[in-house]
Amino acid sequence: MTHEKMILAIVTTKGETVAGGAPIFLCQTNEEMERIAANLEAILDGIAHELSEGLLIIVKH
Amino acid sequence: MNEYTFPILYGVIAGVVTRLYLLRTDYRQYPTYLHGRTIHLALGAIAAGLGTVAVPAIMEKEFAAITFLALAASQFRDVRNMERNTLNELDQYELVPRGKTYIEGIAIVFEGRNYLVIFVSFLSTLAYLVWNIGAALAASLIGLVVARRFMSGSRLKDIADVQYVKPHFEGAGLYVDNIYIMNIGLPARREEILRYGMGFVLTPKNFNARTTIANLGQRQAILHDVSTALGIYRDSGTPALVPLAKRDLNDGRVGVFILPQVEDVEKAKAVIENVPVLESAIRMPAKQRWKRRGGGGDDA
Structure with missing residues (x-):
């Protein structure tokens, strides 16, 4: 099965707000979150989208 | 050498010139290189030949020959396929792809231009044979203008x-x-x-x-x-x-x-x-x- 769009990873500083099937990266600070998200973006060839303050998802388009 | 030699020669040249004129490489960079251009010039020359010999064929009452024109023209449909396939392949490696609609548009144009070449060659040879070389020149010029009108669609x-x-x-x-x-x-x-x-x-x-x-x-x-x-x-x-x-x-x-x-x-x-x-x-x-x-x- 191929997915047109899917969440590859979740990067967040608020661990309590997320759960589910995608890998979740818990971070302590916003800087750490941005750094990890930037790396994941390059590695996974996905785009980091901000859902709310402190919650980023990496999406493959 | 017979009475048809010069009219045919003229018709083919008029056709090839039309194709050359329509085959401009502009900022859209297609077709860029000599090989891509050679393909289209060669096909243009064939199209010109087809359009040209149709006239003497009619005059000699060789109607069977005309049916070959239809047969050969269908070959130009392959031009469209060829362009479509090439561009689709290349599109996968573009940073910003052309998109299928654009590719289809380009492919249609390439096919269409060959028919325009047939049309120009046909008219030129007809004018040459019926009247003289002056009329033929005028016919080619009109054909070229018409082709040019067909070629340029509207802009955004x-x-x-x-x-x-x-x-x-x-x-x-x-x-x-x-x-x-x-x-x-x-x-x-x-x-x-x-x-x-x-x-x-x-x-x-x-x-x-x-x-x-x-x-x-x-x-x-x-x-x-x-x-x-x-x-x-x-x-x-x-x-x-x-x-x-x-x-x-x-x-x-x-x-x-x-x-x-x-x-x-x-x-x-x-x-x-x-x-x-x-x-x-x-x-x-x-x-x-x-x-x-x-x-x-x-x-x-």
Whole structure:
């Protein structure tokens, strides 16, 4: 099965707000979150989208 | 050498010249190289030959020969396939792809131009044989003008107004004017986008244009043309840096977001204005018959 769009990873500083099937990266600070998200973006060839303050998802388009 | 030698020679030359004239390499960079051009010149020469010999064949009452013309003409349909396949293959490795609609448009044009060549050659030879070389020259010239008219479709500036708007962020959302483009999560990317990005708003001039520029293929063609002409601030592995065109659902305006390497607003605007309106994207809802009967429906 191929997915047109899917969440590859979740990067967040608020661990309590997320759960589910995608890998979740818990971070302590916003800087750490941005750094990890930037790396994941390059590695996974996905785009980091901000859902709310402190919650980023990496999406493959 | 017989009475047909010079008319045939003339017809073939007229055809090839027409093909050469129609085969311009412009900023869209296609076909760029000698080999691509050779293919089209060779096919053009064959088309010219076909158009030319049809005339003496009719005059000699060789009607069977004419049926071969139809047979051979069907071969030109393969030109379309060839172009489509080549461009589709190449498109996978473009940073900003042309899109299938643009490719189909190019393929149609390549097929169509061969028929124009047949037409010009046919007319030239006919005029040569019926009258003289002077008439033939006039016929070729008329053919060339007609071909040129067929060749140049309309441009984006004919159907829409292009206006520069600086893109901005509202939270993570990237906007061109009030049109939402995409969500960018990383502050570093947002800075890059504000630094290199440019926004343009296309306002359709009428209802038909609204549907035409809404076509996804037409929008992709705009993005491709701008990226080809002005370069693109993007690489594989930076999917967030992607030029996009989104639509305002309320009034049909299209917001175009681009990341050109040459930061020249005027040039970018000129390029967008000169993007061809793709044949397959043109819609004419205002030309519907029931609307015209109703009166006042045709706002084109």
